[in-house]
Amino acid sequence: MPSALITGVTGQDGSYLAELLLAKGYDVHGVVRPGDGVPARPWSAAPRLRFLEGDLLDQTALDDAVAAASPDEVYHLAADSVVQSSWDQPVRSSDVTALGAARVLEAVRRHAPAARFFNASSSEIFGAARESPQRETTPVAPRTPYGVAKAFGHFLTRSYREGLGLFAVSGVLYNHESPRRGPGFVTRKVTRAVAAISRGSQRELRLGDLDARRDWGFAGDYVDAMWRMLQADAPDDFVVGTGETHTVRELCELAFDAVGLDYRDHVVSDPAFRRPAETAVMVADASRARERLGWTPTVTFEQLVRRMVDADLRELDEARGRGSTA
Numbered sequence: 063m064p065s066a067l068i069t070g071v072t073g074q075d076g077s078y079l080a081e082l083l084l085a086k087g088y089d090v091h092g093v094v095r096p097g098d099g100v101p102a103r104p105w106s107a108a109p110r111l112r113f114l115e116g117d118l119l120d121q122t123a124l125d126d127a128v129a130a131a132s133p134d135e136v137y138h139l140a141a142d143s144v145v146q147s148s149w150d151q152p153v154r155s156s157d158v159t160a161l162g163a164a165r166v167l168e169a170v171r172r173h174a175p176a177a178r179f180f181n182a183s184s185s186e187i188f189g190a191a192r193e194s195p196q197r198e199t200t201p202v203a204p205r206t207p208y209g210v211a212k213a214f215g216h217f218l219t220r221s222y223r224e225g226l227g228l229f230a231v232s233g234v235l236y237n238h239e240s241p242r243r244g245p246g247f248v249t250r251k252v253t254r255a256v257a258a259i260s261r262g263s264q265r266e267l268r269l270g271d272l273d274a275r276r277d278w279g280f281a282g283d284y285v286d287a288m289w290r291m292l293q294a295d296a297p298d299d300f301v302v303g304t305g306e307t308h309t310v311r312e313l314c315e316l317a318f319d320a321v322g323l324d325y326r327d328h329v330v331s332d333p334a335f336r337r338p339a340e341t342a343v344m345v346a347d348a349s350r351a352r353e354r355l356g357w358t359p360t361v362t363f364e365q366l367v368r369r370m371v372d373a374d375l376r377e378l379d380e381a382r383g384r385g386s387t388a
Contacts, residue, residue, distance in 0.1 A: 065089040067133040067177075069116070069166060070140030072098065074242040075182065079137055079285040084108050086289075091131035093140070096123075118162030121169070128169040135292050137180045138166045141212070144246040145186065148208035156211050163215030167222050167230070175228065178292040181219040183232040184212040185277070185303065185344045195347035198234070198301055220299065229297045233288055236303030236346045239366060240281040241373030248310060249278065249370060252317050257374035259328055260321040261382075266328050270335035272314070275307040277345045280361035290355040303346020304359050316364060320371040 070076040071092030093116040116127040141159040148155035189205030223230040243250040258264035314325040
């Protein structure tokens with residue numbers, strides 16, 4: 063029975079990945095920060111799931127977690143993943159996201175050198191890209207502290223592969239969303255606001271550039287790509303995305319339409335929410351993943367937005383129901 067270790071198991075991607083691996087018969091070890099406790103999710107009580115304490119800032123704790131798990135596969139997903147917060151705290155973002163990847167790689171090298179290692183890279187590494195769509199050969203040119211930190215982890219993973227012989231790969235992940243997305247991301251900010259506005263508890267939604275375009279996919283599809291990368295005959299890096307872009311305006315239009323509202327009556331474009339350095343139009347050329355891994359996205363943008371709106375409506379209604387019976 064194969065075993066896997068996941069950093070970032072309590073996040074969006076980590077939870078979907080844990081579910082996927084458990085369904086495939088893996089023993090799964092999830093790294094959680096000391097004091098965070100076990101997440102209250104249906105999969106978290108699975109008999110083949112064990113939680114280990116670890117912190118991306120603590121090399122010894124990561125060494126102990128990898129040694130205890132003795133994994134066949136390691137998925138490094140943990141990071142300070144909100145781009146805007148990397149501008150607010152660039153030093154911490156670099157320590158957690160860049161050096162955190164180095165610490166996990168070192169723990170694997172020391173305690174599980176035969177394990178296959180996946181690093182969650184990001185389309186933010188291509189920030190000032192001069193070509194579109196972007197592919198594995200597109201020059202790396204990040205424009206945000208988060209993108210710079212992810213570029214460090216991306217290149218370091220390659221170095222451990224080429225210099226030390228580890229089966230180490232990076233997935234360059236484009237924006238991927240779900241009902242489990244954190245509230246700091248624009249998709250979830252929109253769908254939560256739609257739920258609140260439709261129920262009368264909020265009046266408007268303030269956003270930055272409504273014409274900003276993103277390649278948005280479903281997180282469940284992207285963790286499937288991660289798993290496929292570690293099943294390949296040889297290690298390599300892969301771009302993972304849908305190959306389609308949509309604007310924030312389209313996101314708003316679809317989300318508000320799902321509850322019978324016109325986004326123009328509620329959405330305000332506020333310069334205060336614009337990024338200090340906006341990236342170029344980011345769209346993935348995932349040809350390598352399609353051809354070598356047999357991977358394709360299964361959820362459309364329209365389906366994704368509807369799923370997120372429906373989930374936020376249920377969450378809001380359930381919270382109101384609990385409040386009325388308290």
